[in-house]
Amino acid sequence: MSDQIVAEVTDKIYASIQSDNADIDLHIADLKQALAREGAKEAVFDPAKLAHNNRSGRKLMQAYFRQRGVTVKFSA
Numbered sequence: 001m002s003d004q005i006v007a008e009v010t011d012k013i014y015a016s017i018q019s020d021n022a023d024i025d026l027h028i029a030d031l032k033q034a035l036a037r038e039g040a041k042e043a044v045f046d047p048a049k050l051a052h053n054n055r056s057g058r059k060l061m062q063a064y065f066r067q068r069g070v071t072v073k074f075s076a
Helices: 006-018 024-038 055-067
Strands: 042-045 071-074
Touching: 006 024, 006 042, 024 042, 055 071
Parallel strands: 042 071
Antiparallel strands: none
């Protein structure tokens, strides 16, 4: 894997979500590594770019990412 920054991996996750979660687990693993390299504790996502921008969709995303070791927050 090449060294990717969090913003690049986040964009790939948005694309994956729009493509019915294609390769989402690979992108989450990349995100986890990018966060560790940058010393960040959590990933921040724009809820407007999510396929299901409602409370249950956001909570489901947080739970799925948390199971894989990534804390997710949403921008205002």
